[in-house]
Amino acid sequence: MNEHGAVRVVIVDDHAMFRRGVRAELEATGAGVVDICAEAADVDEAVAAIAAHHPDVVLLDVHLPGGGGAEVMRRMPWPDARYLALSVSDAAEDVIGTIRGGARGYVTKTITGPELVQAIQRVAEDDAVFSPRLAGFVLDAFAGTIDVAAVDEDLDRLTEREREVMRLIARGYAYKEVAKELFISIKTVETHMSSVLRKLQLSSRHELTRWASDRRLL
Structure with a gap:
């Protein structure tokens, strides 16, 4: 004080x-x-x-x-x-x-x-x-109901910024909204999103939403 x-x-x-x-x-x-x-x-x-x-x-x-x-x-x-x-x-x-x-x-x-x-x-x-x-x-x-280690193993493939983009996209944000939220350009959002899908071996934002939901990341 x-x-x-x-x-x-x-x-x-x-x-x-x-x-x-x-x-x-x-x-x-x-x-x-x-x-x-x-x-x-x-x-x-x-x-x-x-x-x-x-x-x-x-x-x-x-x-x-x-x-x-x-x-x-x-x-x-x-x-x-x-x-x-x-x-x-x-x-x-x-x-x-x-x-x-x-x-x-x-x-x-x-x-x-x-x-x-x-x-x-x-x-x-x-x-x-x-x-x-x-x-x-x-x-x-x-209480042991969330397997933190398994979630971490998946997320370790992503950079910190990719994680932020991933969560917002998975929640239904548009690229423009993500860019505004994270103070980055729309082009940068697109680049991060492509990298996220590649690293997680997913093909669409719909698959990403399901992936994130299954892991209680939303």
Whole structure:
């Protein structure tokens, strides 16, 4: 906490536009409650910022250049920091892997500003924060009803960006919508989609949707 009792936060995300949006939202709805002390765009920047600023809570994207959010937590630059994942992905293996890596909570980027401020406060107090759907994934995983290892083996063939494209396409997003969601061009979406289908040995987006549904990735 800073001298006024506000929760000190570092925002970690590789999209500058998204970081600016989160900062603006937190400054508007979390004034006096949240103190943003730094931002970072990749693993090395995150580790340096956390080590320098000693935040109470790190808002951490799951898929980051340099090893992902799990690598930031593994390097543990400040032992008292608590981690709240803020990700576009709500896939079971991302949620479970992030919690196993040390995060206290996991929320998606559809969260509202006031909800995010509340989640940050709860995590700072060492509470665990999930949406109901994501909490179900965690409970299922630790109850043994999701075979995380089998899902990981399939997904290991894909890059982090390919996974993001795969999930959105499988949910029925148009290429234009995927491009807007991930801040990439439509041509890049098409390239990633072709690579996903090739690596998973699938022939259409309909087969991809069925593949993802069978693995509880939607």
